[in-house]
Amino acid sequence: MTPAVQALWQQGRQTLRDAGIDNANLDARLLLQEALSWTQAQLMSGGDDTVDADTANQYQLLLNRRAGHEPVSRIVGCREFWSLDFQITPAVLDPRPDTETLVQAVLDDLSDKKAPLTIVDLGTGTGCILIALLTELPAATGIAVDQSADALDVARGNATSLGVSDRMTFIQSNWGQMLESDCADIVVSNPPYIDSNDMQQLMPEVALFDPPEALDGGEKGMDDYRKVMADLSRILRPNGRFYLEVGIGQSGQIIELIEEITVMSISIVQDLAGVDRVVASAI
Ligand SMILES: C[S@@+](CC[C@H](N)C(=O)[O-])C[C@H]1O[C@@H](n2cnc3c(N)ncnc32)[C@H](O)[C@@H]1O
Numbered sequence: 001m002t003p004a005v006q007a008l009w010q011q012g013r014q015t016l017r018d019a020g021i022d023n024a025n026l027d028a029r030l031l032l033q034e035a036l037s038w039t040q041a042q043l044m045s046g047g048d049d050t051v052d053a054d055t056a057n058q059y060q061l062l063l064n065r066r067a068g069h070e071p072v073s074r075i076v077g078c079r080e081f082w083s084l085d086f087q088i089t090p091a092v093l094d095p096r097p098d099t100e101t102l103v104q105a106v107l108d109d110l111s112d113k114k115a116p117l118t119i120v121d122l123g124t125g126t127g128c129i130l131i132a133l134l135t136e137l138p139a140a141t142g143i144a145v146d147q148s149a150d151a152l153d154v155a156r157g158n159a160t161s162l163g164v165s166d167r168m169t170f171i172q173s174n175w176g177q178m179l180e181s182d183c184a185d186i187v188v189s190n191p192p193y194i195d196s197n198d199m200q201q202l203m204p205e206v207a208l209f210d211p212p213e214a215l216d217g218g219e220k221g222m223d224d225y226r227k228v229m230a231d232l233s234r235i236l237r238p239n240g241r242f243y244l245e246v247g248i249g250q251s252g253q254i255i256e257l258i259e260e261i262t263v264m265s266i267s268i269v270q271d272l273a274g275v276d277r278v279v280a281s282a283i
Pocket of ligand 1: 127173
């Protein structure tokens with residue numbers, strides 16, 4: 001007998017609960033929507049509809065992946081960030097909601113949103129930070145930098161689907177090394193910042209599915225901040241500003257590093273949980 005949508009959802013919820021997945025109900029629904037290619041509204045109104053065997057099998061495969069701790073965003077290949085849909089692949093970090101704090105911090109500091117600014121994103125991944133900014137700043141252009149060619153391909157695809165590719169260039173580089181001097185009005189960066197010693201303790205959703213090169217920040221998570229900062233004085237134009245995402249408890253150490261390259265005032269922005277999330281200053 002073909003199962004009904006409601007029954008499958010219930011069964012999916014139980015499968016995920018048994019596997020110890022948080023938000024089992026939500027994830028089971030999202031994966032059922034994916035298997036059916038249905039919207040949430042269709043699912044809510046079509047609970048009594050029956051599902052063919054192929055779709056039910058497909059749902060089971062998706063549930064098995066989630067039970068193995070693969071995040072729903074990776075299973076469906078898409079993550080919403082700044083209310084925009086970003087494609088994700090194994091080559092890129094799954095964008096985190098906290099990173100929207102960085103986007104907001106840049107926008108809050110800009111008095112003229114129509115200025116023709118050049119924004120450099122060091123370690124762009126999906127391109128989420130830069131693309132979000134370009135959707136808000138119609139005259140700005142962006143340079144997306146990553147050491148990973150595969151990540152740059154993902155960012156390029158997202159720039160195209162989100163309508164900003166004509167204002168972006170993509171450069172494969174070890175941080176800012178390949179960039180011209182004085183090329184940026186603003187630099188944004190969310191570098192890898194997890195202490196190498198903590199890499200073994202990450203949740204399986206992170207440890208097994210985010211690329212390690214997007215996570216591991218070396219000793220105390222500080223290695224890549226030093227490398228990012230080494231290029232800032234050269235690539236930023238006079239009075240140019242930079243914004244760095246920081247991990248929990250890292251803002252003090254980052255401020256010490258910033259004080260080595262600038263005498264300008266340093267600001268800290270907290271995320272919605274009240275955690276220091278962005279440190280910003282100028283050159
Ligand atoms: C924490 S992820 C941030 C990705 C994206 N900006 C975001 O916020 O979701 C760090 C990114 O830095 C890139 N990266 C790591 N080492 C790098 C290096 N030496 N030069 C340039 N990019 C690097 C990784 O490939 C990854 O895309």
